[in-house]
Amino acid sequence: MKRFFLIFVLSLFSITSYTQSLSGKVRDTLNIRKYDRVQFEIKLKKINSEKEYFSTSDMDGNFRFSNIENGDYQFTINNEFYDKNIFLIKINGDTSLNIFVKKFCQYHENKTSVCPKCKSSEKVVPIFYGLTTLDFMKKNKKKYHFAGCELSYCMPNWYCKRDRLEF
Template identity: 30%
Template sequence: MKNTILLLFFMLVMKLCAQNSSVSGKVFFKLDSSALPGATVLISGSEIGTQADYDGNFELSGLNQGKYDIIVEFVGYGKDTIKNVVLKKNSDLHIDLGLPSGPCYQFTDSNKCPIDGSSKNVIPIIYGLPGKKLMRKMKKGKIKLGGCEVTGCEPNWFCVRHQKEF
């Protein structure tokens, strides 16, 4: 009987201390409001986190009441921290998280140098394993070799005069 009462007491305490609050929302790109599937959403200073689904939606559940800093990041885009997000006991908070443009958006498809606006001394940057033909073009200064690994965030042009990739 004593053990049963003790067990009931511990179950009641666990129920009262349960982590029932959650944060959910959508991660999007601030420039055009497009969803960012796969973006990472983390509670700062903890191991609690998730990834946004195909539509950019996320949910962090099982949180205690308190004040949190939420970090959102996505490869190729900026990183943002939303500070002092307050969760009340048994609450469901909805926040949308917009990311600024990151390093990929400094590059352009235009072959005009960003420094002087001229396309006179601009050559294309070529990626991949070069053959003999590309090596000859590189030696003549007609192209610049960018390397073999491609992430989708590479510059397309090189200004010879200003030694600037863009």
């Protein structure tokens, strides 16, 4: 009888160790308009065992993993238009997350004013965005490259006069 009870308890423990779930929502750090909805590929990797789980969010960013073990995990979110986002999370029972990710911008990668084409900063000036006066533009045409009033999340910061390149 003791042996049966021990086997029952062990089997109950092994069943309950896999019944946890992880669910939540991936959100853009910017306010996404309703027509900008995207899907994300999500990988959950248990740190000490290398066991991996995969999921895809729906178009609203909702995701769910079922039947996962308690433990420490690396949570990775992939989408070609977003930075690779990696988080460390701990699962101990049913867990819910709200994850905020940011879009990839090629201009954020460049931290210097060195032109990627001519490899010089000699003819490089900052880009000026925004509404200004004609008088201001005439006085500062050597100091800035004027790029207009429309702004977005991903805008270049520098302009090379030699190569006529925004970067």
